[in-house]
Amino acid sequence: MSGARKGYVRPLDLRQGRVDMTHGGGGRAMAQLIEELFARRLGNAYLGQGNDAAVLPMPPGRLVMSTDAHVVSPLFFPGGDIGCLAVHGTINDVAVMGARPLYLAASFILEEGFPLGDLARIVESMARAASAAGVLVVTGDTKVVEQGKGDGVYITTTGVGVVVDGEDYAGDRARPGDRIIVSGSIGEHGMAIMAQRESIGFAAAIVSDTAALHGLVAAMRASGAAIRALRDPTRGGVATTLNEIARQSGVGMMLQESALPVQAEVAAACEFLGLDPLYVANEGKLLAIVAPEDCAALLAAMQAHPLGQRAAVIGSVHPDPQHFVQMTTAFGGRRIVDWLTGEQLPRIC
Amino acid sequence: MKFIDEFRDGKLARGLAVAIRQSARDDRDYHFMEFCGGHTHAISRYGVSDLLPANVRMIHGPGCPVCVLPIGRIDMAIRLARDAGVILCSYGDTLRVPASGGLSLLKAKAGLGSRSASHGEHHGDIRMVYSAADALAVAQQNPDREVVFFAIGFETTTPPTAVVIKRAQALGLRNFSVLCCHVLTPSAIASILESPEVRQWGSVPLDGFIGPAHVSTIIGSRPYEFFAEEYRKPVVIAGFEPLDVMQAILMLLRQVNDGRALVENEFSRAVTRDGNRKAQQLVAEVFELRRSFAWRGLGELPYSALRIRKSFADFDAERRFAIGYQAVADHLACECGAILRGVKRPQECRIFGSVCTPENPVGSCMVSSEGACAAHYSFGRFADAAAVQ
Numbered sequence: 001m002s003g004a005r006k007g008y009v010r011p012l013d014l015r016q017g018r019v020d021m022t023h024g025g026g027g028r029a030m031a032q033l034i035e036e037l038f039a040r041r042l043g044n045a046y047l048g049q050g051n052d053a054a055v056l057p058m059p060p061g062r063l064v065m066s067t068d069a070h071v072v073s074p075l076f077f078p079g080g081d082i083g084c085l086a087v088h089g090t091i092n093d094v095a096v097m098g099a100r101p102l103y104l105a106a107s108f109i110l111e112e113g114f115p116l117g118d119l120a121r122i123v124e125s126m127a128r129a130a131s132a133a134g135v136l137v138v139t140g141d142t143k144v145v146e147q148g149k150g151d152g153v154y155i156t157t158t159g160v161g162v163v164v165d166g167e168d169y170a171g172d173r174a175r176p177g178d179r180i181i182v183s184g185s186i187g188e189h190g191m192a193i194m195a196q197r198e199s200i201g202f203a204a205a206i207v208s209d210t211a212a213l214h215g216l217v218a219a220m221r222a223s224g225a226a227i228r229a230l231r232d233p234t235r236g237g238v239a240t241t242l243n244e245i246a247r248q249s250g251v252g253m254m255l256q257e258s259a260l261p262v263q264a265e266v267a268a269a270c271e272f273l274g275l276d277p278l279y280v281a282n283e284g285k286l287l288a289i290v291a292p293e294d295c296a297a298l299l300a301a302m303q304a305h306p307l308g309q310r311a312a313v314i315g316s317v318h319p320d321p322q323h324f325v326q327m328t329t330a331f332g333g334r335r336i337v338d339w340l341t342g343e344q345l346p347r348i349c
Numbered sequence: 350m351k352f353i354d355e356f357r358d359g360k361l362a363r364g365l366a367v368a369i370r371q372s373a374r375d376d377r378d379y380h381f382m383e384f385c386g387g388h389t390h391a392i393s394r395y396g397v398s399d400l401l402p403a404n405v406r407m408i409h410g411p412g413c414p415v416c417v418l419p420i421g422r423i424d425m426a427i428r429l430a431r432d433a434g435v436i437l438c439s440y441g442d443t444l445r446v447p448a449s450g451g452l453s454l455l456k457a458k459a460g461l462g463s464r465s466a467s468h469g470e471h472h473g474d475i476r477m478v479y480s481a482a483d484a485l486a487v488a489q490q491n492p493d494r495e496v497v498f499f500a501i502g503f504e505t506t507t508p509p510t511a512v513v514i515k516r517a518q519a520l521g522l523r524n525f526s527v528l529c530c531h532v533l534t535p536s537a538i539a540s541i542l543e544s545p546e547v548r549q550w551g552s553v554p555l556d557g558f559i560g561p562a563h564v565s566t567i568i569g570s571r572p573y574e575f576f577a578e579e580y581r582k583p584v585v586i587a588g589f590e591p592l593d594v595m596q597a598i599l600m601l602l603r604q605v606n607d608g609r610a611l612v613e614n615e616f617s618r619a620v621t622r623d624g625n626r627k628a629q630q631l632v633a634e635v636f637e638l639r640r641s642f643a644w645r646g647l648g649e650l651p652y653s654a655l656r657i658r659k660s661f662a663d664f665d666a667e668r669r670f671a672i673g674y675q676a677v678a679d680h681l682a683c684e685c686g687a688i689l690r691g692v693k694r695p696q697e698c699r700i701f702g703s704v705c706t707p708e709n710p711v712g713s714c715m716v717s718s719e720g721a722c723a724a725h726y727s728f729g730r731f732a733d734a735a736a737v738q
Contacts, residue, residue, distance in 0.1 A: 271353055324731050324734070326731055328396075329394075329395050329396045331395040331396060331397070332363055332399070333399035334399050334731070335729065336727060338707075338727045338728070341708060341727070
């Protein structure tokens, strides 16, 4: 009999199996989890190097880097899950700087007892989202915390992209006269989560808008329009993002309520819960500040892209020493659209 | 959208604005108090004031549930959570109301002011709920913990509290009780009308009231008839949508011009003269009048609030934990009291928008979006800036 018998390792049980403390312990169990669950789904040449860090070629241009922790509850929601959200969220932060996203690092904090099958679904969703976006997950980390010390799974992703020289989108570049464009209807991600959490029947049709926006950004850049600033209005919604830009640029803004694209279901669910869609999170929308003469061209370019079909001009930039974002209400009055106070919806992304 | 946009229609609003301008006489001013925070919110959020002529002025009333809660009542809730170790369930708005010692329920929840400085110990277990029924569910899920529902609000929120108390009794729950701080709208209106600023000095000119919307669905329009007759002030009950408010203002203008002082019902789609009898009976079964209750801004008002009847004593947190109310003075510079009585406007407070903001509220009116200060700060303060320039 030959002395070297091929070792048999029982594969991970993705049906009944659960995360236990050994999966974060640094031993064989962790190696198996990484190999069978993560590497098999996210695999690429860089991840496959199996070193402590990925060594990557240096692309021409300037590096753009961003990081984002994802703690959404529930983990699975209409239109997505924490996996694709963790990919889109970070890609979008890189994309709105005008950059082409290239690589992601992903770090998982798993709670003891979390079903391996759910983890596999989440990682598969990440893999699909990354592959669709043409982005590679090149390095990662896994930690396990005791039951009760986490909420299933938290995912932190860090993204790296490149932006060509001369392309400078920044929140301090809005000027009086500029127009404000939103790429589509607002508030869908936040309300999809909220509708599920609160079991609001009629709002079941609301689907999260989670999507990677770099393709839309590329189409916008290709239009040649003088884009001053791009930003994705996630937590705090459109209202908070516009207030950030107004303060950074030292300007005021005036919105038209009647121009805001809002789906009927989202408006109804917001009404029901006493929320304002302007403050509800989006995960697949962006706001663009553009020079007035290029507004029409940019709007047309956005509307020609699948993620910008409902793009609309929602207001303009004005001189204002107070840096107020104001809105002409559909009712015919005027009001401030202030910073979000407190926390409208917790654990949204 | 059905039943929402119809009540916010800009075209109808412009039509009403024209009618209001035509009805308002040039030779006089009109001062109307909207009692409810819901109206205050609608006026600010939709910019209703921008559609009114300069001589028609709205005065914000005291009808914001968290605004009228005195500091001592929040202190009671914090003591329950921190010292008695209960799970305290509260509506979201109440969490940020300032209490004694720089605390609020939100800060107590994060462990501020607790004896142990280390993380994770002796935190107040304070949870936000959307309804009284949610609090009852928390009690059912935690049979080994005492659970207290911090029940606040006017007549609208009282029946649901009555329901959960009866339900808890029927279920034989031994770990659920209610810290009852429910107050009565007519008492607050009477207090305003009896105040020297309105009655003797005339420093608060008051030509009529926009009457409560949701409260009136419960109590009906009849309770206001006394005010209309006794004090000769017209009352128009109105819904919380901006067109409701505009229509009510027009109805009030016409009453004043005609020298009438009647209770009229603009909110007839939801309010009847007798109100919701079933809810009234339920409330009467579970609650009784308190001899006196301290309101923020309005002071101690006799028979102005409810407490839980003896037959439901097991569910009364005040009895169960033997905690009493201790009066605490408001912040010296805070004008919430005067603002709640309609004596001052938010922007006339020295600390409005500087020391006192929605992020760091000093007074209760800066907390809830229905509070006069928060509504003006969040929606209307551009008008102050314009006045400065």
